[in-house]
Amino acid sequence: MSNADVFRKHDPHAHPDFFRAEAAGLAWLAEAGMPVARVRSVGEHHIELDRVPDTRATAPAARAFGAALARMHDAGAAGFGAAPDGYDGQLFIGRRPMSRTVHESWGAFYIAERVLPFLRIAVDAGSVTAGQRADIERACELVTGGAFDDDEPPARxxxxxxxxxxxxxxxxxxxxxPAAHGGHRETDLAMLALFGCPHLAEIVAGYESVHPLRTGWQDRVPLHQLHPLAVHAAGYGAGYGRELHRAALVTLELGGNT
Structure with missing residues (x-):
């Protein structure tokens, strides 16, 4: 294989688990049948992957992806917050460390491990005002209390x-x-919608051909965007803080707690 066929990432200052976490996540998703970039080698300071040739997005490819995503989610995880099976290191989202603490209920996990840690960073960075923080924390209390918990098992x-x-x-x-872990299937779908994805309606159609989504999932998209918006508010400024606040207000409205 030529160098042109390999994509190499190298960082001598990376956390010792950073590239290991990426490789473990890719392997875990691949075990569930999801096509991922194949890992050629991984070490403390690097990862090498098969380079993926690109082409235009098509509706049939989107529908097939949606079906594969549903099957991947259905493969499950050991718990809400669980790391990929067999991986014992730190998790990350982007460059930021991410908790691997496991909870029995989704709402408690989601807020304690995926929203509040990044909200605190965003507040300290000045991306979230005191008034916005109060509303966001009210929404967090609602979710922690189980207002949106259901009988869905942890998804991969x-x-x-x-x-x-x-x-x-x-x-x-x-x-x-990936920032692979056990969570709620609607969170992956909400992140696809956050920045826009080609043929999203076809992705959803393919998904529902394998696993129909619960009624009202579209209304819950802002709830499931609290995590990525908190992560972005922590690193990319007040614009994301305002989006996080808006998502929190929608969450409060959904829970009848406005």
Missing amino acids: LHGDLWNGNVLWSPGGVVLID
């Missing part, structure tokens, strides 16, 4: 499923850069 999530991590290749969609 990509965890950072924005459009940039969805590669359209001649053979179909290939995923990269």
Whole structure:
């Protein structure tokens, strides 16, 4: 294989688990049948992946991706917040450490491990005002209390499923850069919607051909965007703080707690 066929990431200052976490996440998703970039080698300071050739997005590829995503979610996880099976290291979303603490209920996990840690960073960075924080924390209390818990078992999530991590290749969609963990299936779908993804309606149609979504899932998209918006508010400024606040207000309205 030539160098042109390999994509190498190297960082001598990376956390010792950073690239290991990426490789473990990719392997875990692949075990569930999801096409991912194949890992050629991984070490403390690097990862080498098969380079993925790109092509235009098509509706049939989107529908096939949606079906594969549903099957991947259905493969499950050991718990809400669980790391990929067999992986014992730190988790990350982007460059930020992410908790692997497991909870029995989704709402308690989601807020304690995926929203509040990043909200605190966003507040300290000045991206969230005191008034916004009060509303966001009210929404967090509502979710922690179980207002949106259901009987869904933990799903096997990509965890950072924005459009940039969805590669359209001649053979179909290939995923990269996971923040893989056990969570709620609607969170991956909400992240796909956050920055826009080509043929999203076809992705959803393919998904529901395998696993129909619960009634009202579209209304709950802002709830499931609290995590990625908190992460972005922590690193990318007040614009995301305002979006996080808006999502919190919708969450409060959904829970009848306005």
